[in-house]
Amino acid sequence: MDEKENLRRILREEVALHPRMELVDLQKLVYQAVFGIDHLLEDRVCFVNELSREWEALDPLAGTEQEVLQVIDPTKRRGRIHLRVCKARGVKIDGLIRLLVDQKPVGGTQERFARLWSLAGELAQEGAIPFSKESLAALPFLETSPHHSSGYGKPSYRVVNDVTASEVATFLRENLEKS
Numbered sequence: 001m002d003e004k005e006n007l008r009r010i011l012r013e014e015v016a017l018h019p020r021m022e023l024v025d026l027q028k029l030v031y032q033a034v035f036g037i038d039h040l041l042e043d044r045v046c047f048v049n050e051l052s053r054e055w056e057a058l059d060p061l062a063g064t065e066q067e068v069l070q071v072i073d074p075t076k077r078r079g080r081i082h083l084r085v086c087k088a089r090g091v092k093i094d095g096l097i098r099l100l101v102d103q104k105p106v107g108g109t110q111e112r113f114a115r116l117w118s119l120a121g122e123l124a125q126e127g128a129i130p131f132s133k134e135s136l137a138a139l140p141f142l143e144t145s146p147h148h149s150s151g152y153g154k155p156s157y158r159v160v161n162d163v164t165a166s167e168v169a170t171f172l173r174e175n176l177e178k179s
Contacts, residue, residue, distance in 0.1 A: 003119065004119050006075075007123065008123055010072055011029075011129050013070070024148070024149050026131060028147075030116045032159050034106075035106055036162075037159040038108070047101060051096075052093065054083065055096075059084070060088035061088065066085055069081055070082065072159075076163070077106075077161075077162050077163060077164060079163040080158070081159075083096075083156045095175060099168065104162065104165075105161070106161045121136045
């Protein structure tokens with residue numbers, strides 16, 4: 001499957017999960033697919049504190065119909081690990097924190113973002129996503145990941161920079177396959 005078809009599948013799944021998502025949510029997904037979570041890992045102490053606070057407040061019974069890992073990158077490298085599902089399946093926060101804070105940076109580029117955004121525009125032109133090509137073209141490139149819209153719902157995930165990394169497979173096997 002080529003990059004555009006992978007992006008079509010990813011965006012179709014995202015719209016199905018979040019039917020009230022807005023254009024900024026699409027921009028955030030593409031941003032994360034390119035740049036991963038690098039900007040949040042610049043201050044790892046803050047990252048850990050925010051993740052720990054969110055984890056404590058999570059209702060593990062809400063939203064557990066999702067998969068644990070949602071691939072968001074057409075190259076199948078980046079993904080979102082859904083926290084509610086992890087908590088519902090008994091994942092220990094310490095192991096999850098280690099996995100996330102020890103990630104290698106992605107080092108994404110504006111050129112790669114422009115390429116994926118252009119493909120999203122092609123998909124919009126084809127009617128494959130509920131946004132117009134013109135609305136995508138009107139959004140400026142952002143230096144940091146935008147926030148989700150209120151229509152998106154309450155997100156509870158963290159981005160995994162490389163879902164193909166051996167430590168990710170080990171984490172998933174040791175923490176989730178037993179449930």
